Amino acid sequence: MSEWFTVDRIDRDTFVISEYKHWEETHCYLLCGTERAVLIDTGLGVGSIRDVVDSLTDLPVTVATTHAHWDHIGGHRYFERIAVHEAEVGWLTGKFPLPPEAVKRNLTCRPCDFPADFSPDDYHIFQGTPQIVLRDGDCLSLGDRTLNVIHTPGHSPGHCCFYEPERNYLYSGDLIYQGCLDAFYPSTDPWLFWRSVRRLLPLKISRVLPGHHRLSVPVDLIGRVERAFQDLAREGNLKHGGGVFQYEDFQIHI
Numbered sequence: 083m084s085e086w087f088t089v090d091r092i093d094r095d096t097f098v099i100s101e102y103k104h105w106e107e108t109h110c111y112l113l114c115g116t117e118r119a120v121l122i123d124t125g126l127g128v129g130s131i132r133d134v135v136d137s138l139t140d141l142p143v144t145v146a147t148t149h150a151h152w153d154h155i156g157g158h159r160y161f162e163r164i165a166v167h168e169a170e171v172g173w174l175t176g177k178f179p180l181p182p183e184a185v186k187r188n189l190t191c192r193p194c195d196f197p198a199d200f201s202p203d204d205y206h207i208f209q210g211t212p213q214i215v216l217r218d219g220d221c222l223s224l225g226d227r228t229l230n231v232i233h234t235p236g237h238s239p240g241h242c243c244f245y246e247p248e249r250n251y252l253y254s255g256d257l258i259y260q261g262c263l264d265a266f267y268p269s270t271d272p273w274l275f276w277r278s279v280r281r282l283l284p285l286k287i288s289r290v291l292p293g294h295h296r297l298s299v300p301v302d303l304i305g306r307v308e309r310a311f312q313d314l315a316r317e318g319n320l321k322h323g324g325g326v327f328q329y330e331d332f333q334i335h336i
């Protein structure tokens with residue numbers, strides 16, 4: 083198995099596959115049920131995440147995409163069954179919003195010990211046709227486990243969080259994590275980002291499982307991020323070009 087990835091066990095049948103050697107520190111989550119498995123995101127595409135998944139389960143795997151940014155779809159090419167929100171189907175089928183050169187600059191903008199068999203010059207953004215089109219309120223069944231799809235646009239038009247009601251897990255993608263929350267790209271919407279965070283507040287959540295950086299995210303981070311957006315809106319700063327706003331353990335870039 084590639085040394086590029088780090089695997090940790092969340093519980094008896096839930097794993098996190100991380101890329102800590104890269105500055106993005108991406109996390110992908112493998113959920114194993116009685117009938118099938120779901121892999122939430124596939125990371126950068128630097129190494130073969132399929133080899134890691136195959137070492138953990140022999141169940142049929144569906145990839146559930148939080149959003150179709152390059153650092154979350156890099157390993158999609160290793161899988162046959164891919165789900166993405168309807169708003170970002172086009173991003174996978176030829177209309178990705180960044181040119182390859184910009185993606186390669188992001189990939190290599192900080193020093194990184196890439197695997198010996200990886201060449202950034204050969205890096206490609208995944209393009210393909212998803213087999214499942216997600217919509218708000220959909221459910222993905224693993225047999226004994228269910229994932230609820232929550233459409234949470236703002237960071238991207240089709241961003242989704244996945245909520246597991248039996249365990250009260252929230253797989254938050256790039257909506258909630260301890261780091262810089264990005265709502266400054268042309269394809270982002272700071273007001274929708276705030277509304278999406280508000281949608282999470284009524285949920286009973288025992289654990290937040292983020293798309294990047296620290297895994298031990300306090301659940302109260304959701305409320306604190308929501309209040310930060312509320313303050314930015316009240317102060318007239320919730321608009322593109324506002325800059326980076328620093329809080330105790332996260333930032334908001336708009």
